[in-house]
Amino acid sequence: MDRRDFLRTCSAVVAGGVALASGGLLAARASTKEGEVFWQIDPYKCTQCGRCETDCVLTVSAVKCFHANKVCGYCDLCGGYYRPNVKELNTAAENMMCPTGAISREFVEEPYFEYTIDEALCTGCGKCVKGCTSFGNGSLFLQIDQERCQQCNECAIARVCPSDAIQRVSDENAYKLKDHA
Amino acid sequence: MRKILAILMGILYCGKTLAVARFPKPDFTSGYQYPDIVHGAPYELLWNILDVVLLFGMMALVVWAAYRKRGRAIILSMSVVSVLYFGFFRSGCVCSVGSIQNVVTAAVDSNYHLPWYVLLVFLLPIVFALLFGRVFCAGVCPLGALQELVNVRNFRLSRAVSATLSVIPWIYLAFTILYAATRSQFLVCRLDPFIGIFRLSGDLGVMSFGIVLLVMSVFVGRPFCQFLCPYGALLSVFSALSWKKLEITEKGCINCALCGVSCPVDAIRAPQRSKTKEMRRKGVNRVILFAVLLPVLTLTGGLLVSGQSDSLSLAHKDVYLYELLRQQEANPDMEEPLEVETFHAMGGNMEELKGKVEGIRGEYKTYAWLAGALIGFVIGFKLLKLSLKRGRKTYEIDMARCTVCGKCFNYCPQNLKKLKKDEKTIS
Numbered sequence: 152m153d154r155r156d157f158l159r160t161c162s163a164v165v166a167g168g169v170a171l172a173s174g175g176l177l178a179a180r181a182s183t184k185e186g187e188v189f190w191q192i193d194p195y196k197c198t199q200c201g202r203c204e205t206d207c208v209l210t211v212s213a214v215k216c217f218h219a220n221k222v223c224g225y226c227d228l229c230g231g232y233y234r235p236n237v238k239e240l241n242t243a244a245e246n247m248m249c250p251t252g253a254i255s256r257e258f259v260e261e262p263y264f265e266y267t268i269d270e271a272l273c274t275g276c277g278k279c280v281k282g283c284t285s286f287g288n289g290s291l292f293l294q295i296d297q298e299r300c301q302q303c304n305e306c307a308i309a310r311v312c313p314s315d316a317i318q319r320v321s322d323e324n325a326y327k328l329k330d331h332a
Numbered sequence: 333m334r335k336i337l338a339i340l341m342g343i344l345y346c347g348k349t350l351a352v353a354r355f356p357k358p359d360f361t362s363g364y365q366y367p368d369i370v371h372g373a374p375y376e377l378l379w380n381i382l383d384v385v386l387l388f389g390m391m392a393l394v395v396w397a398a399y400r401k402r403g404r405a406i407i408l409s410m411s412v413v414s415v416l417y418f419g420f421f422r423s424g425c426v427c428s429v430g431s432i433q434n435v436v437t438a439a440v441d442s443n444y445h446l447p448w449y450v451l452l453v454f455l456l457p458i459v460f461a462l463l464f465g466r467v468f469c470a471g472v473c474p475l476g477a478l479q480e481l482v483n484v485r486n487f488r489l490s491r492a493v494s495a496t497l498s499v500i501p502w503i504y505l506a507f508t509i510l511y512a513a514t515r516s517q518f519l520v521c522r523l524d525p526f527i528g529i530f531r532l533s534g535d536l537g538v539m540s541f542g543i544v545l546l547v548m549s550v551f552v553g554r555p556f557c558q559f560l561c562p563y564g565a566l567l568s569v570f571s572a573l574s575w576k577k578l579e580i581t582e583k584g585c586i587n588c589a590l591c592g593v594s595c596p597v598d599a600i601r602a603p604q605r606s607k608t609k610e611m612r613r614k615g616v617n618r619v620i621l622f623a624v625l626l627p628v629l630t631l632t633g634g635l636l637v638s639g640q641s642d643s644l645s646l647a648h649k650d651v652y653l654y655e656l657l658r659q660q661e662a663n664p665d666m667e668e669p670l671e672v673e674t675f676h677a678m679g680g681n682m683e684e685l686k687g688k689v690e691g692i693r694g695e696y697k698t699y700a701w702l703a704g705a706l707i708g709f710v711i712g713f714k715l716l717k718l719s720l721k722r723g724r725k726t727y728e729i730d731m732a733r734c735t736v737c738g739k740c741f742n743y744c745p746q747n748l749k750k751l752k753k754d755e756k757t758i759s
Contacts, residue, residue, distance in 0.1 A: 162573050163462075163573035163574075166462065166569065166573045167573075173439075174451075176439075178451060180446055181450075181451040188447060189374050198674050198677065200674065208527075208528075208531065208534050208535070209533050210533035210534075218369075220367060220369075221357075224355025224356070224357070259364050260361060260364065263358045265364075287355065296371070297371070297372055298374070301423050301425060302374070302425060304521045305433075305521050313670050313671045322374065
């Protein structure tokens with residue numbers, strides 16, 4: 152065996168050994184159980200800063216507004232539906248909180264209204280969530296729609312989220328809902 | 333107004349129940365039922381199993397195509413499959429290039445969840461590289477496959493330029509490791525030029541960079557793989573020491589030079605016969621000089637980058653917040669950035685943050701030194717390798733650079749001869 156072959160074999164053995172050893176070490180760290188792999192927003196940490204709308208890798212963000220009916224007060228004067236200090240309570244665009252008209256409401260009975268979010272229209276800007284959290288029961292909240300989410304290796308919103316509200320969650324807790332009775 | 337808002341938000345944070353109980357739950361008399369709402373389910377983890385199986389299967393197919401068949405057709409069809417499946421369908425996440433970061437983070441932080449499939453996505457191509465060369469790059473990596481499919485011409489860069497540029501992947505790798513090890517950010521994911529194309533949406537700057545790269549790869553073979561990809565840099569080390577070496581033809585090279593022209597990544601080394609033999613003494617001296625330079629460069633690199641570690645650490649969210657807070661303190665008239673506002677609203681403790689930031693900066697010192705040392709070492713090693721002169725009688729594949737695209741197989745007249753013979757036997 153000449154010198155070059157000897158050197159080559161030695162370094163190949165070293166490289167193989169390094170690959171095997173690090174692989175083995177990491178395999179001990181790796182877990183087969185379905186751990187926390189999905190991104191989700193903790194609605195109690197969220198400050199509705201609006202970055203969810205702009206920083207998602209998708210052009211219409213995967214973050215959507217969710218509505219917990221069981222928490223909602225069904226108010227007529229809804230802080231998530233109307234802008235603050237509106238003069239007339241009608242559906243004219245200048246009175247509505249939602250910039251895309253994704254929130255609609257339906258009369259249930261005096262004096263209650265049921266609010267629904269059209270997820271296809273929602274951009275995840277969180278304006279209504281801010282209104283509801285500040286003046287209402289906080290039944291509107293932001294969540295990552297797991298069907299739309301690309302499950303990036305690192306969530307682009309989590310990187311800029313000022314309140315660290317976005318974390319990885321497990322399959323069973325893919326949503327952090329506010330729907331407690 | 334801002335202060336009132338901050339106080340209001342502070343109250344909201346203090347008690348979640350406060351926020352919930354502002355209006356009582358309505359008593360419906362009309363028998364109203366709460367609507368059932370179903371939210372979209374996350375994707376099945378079954379896809380991850382398919383990913384790993386396909387990754388393994390496609391690499392095995394490329395090995396068979398390259399070593400047995402010596403044909404490009406299968407490798408090219410793998411590229412199409414890869415771009416369609418790994419690229420557009422699975423939208424490119426998690427990929428082997430990005431998995432470097434998961435693995436580094438898991439190695440540093442034992443609490444970090446490293447799923448088994450991410451580890452396999454990271455390790456399988458390395459194992460294949462150690463056995464057969466960079467078959468992953470051939471047609472399995474969606475990034476490489478995309479460039480391969482649009483490549484038409486090969487305008488060759490000069491050896492000097494491409495040798496200089498080939499340091500960039502290592503610099504990229506060093507910073508990727510630095511940022512992943514300090515839990516700052518995933519640099520590769522952020523700067524991935526082609527993921528925007530696969531998702532058909534993304535950051536404008538990165539996407540236009542991707543398009544520029546794609547247009548470039550029409551004229552230059554795989555610019556991303558050659559001059560940017562950090563995982564390619566890692567694979568090249570293992571590929572250079574691979575168990576099997578790829579041969580252009582088994583029938584003996586006739587030194588026609590066609591393969592060298594065909595190679596898109598300049599991985600085929602031409603025969604070298606020096607007419608005047610170099611003085612042995614002179615050659616040995618040169619090698620010794622560069623061998624001495626190697627540790628010097630490593631140390632210099634480490635010192636240079638670790639000197640910058642404080643400014644580098646701004647990439648970490650907490651350090652950035654801390655600096656913003658300090659700026660705000662020094663200049664209270666400045667408009668409060670969102671981060672600072674939220675920090676105050678959430679009742680953040682400056683002292684606690686300061687302790688955390690000092691810890692992070694300490695980590696940065698260590699890892700920045702390592703990153704710099706890696707860059708210095710690579711530059712030194714590349715210089716050392718360039719200083720070695722090797723005699724070659726035939727055209728040989730440089731396994732470190734070869735991406736197993738299979739172009740040279742079809743150019744080699746020796747292989748074509750074999751093909752013709754096969755055709756004859758069939759007819």
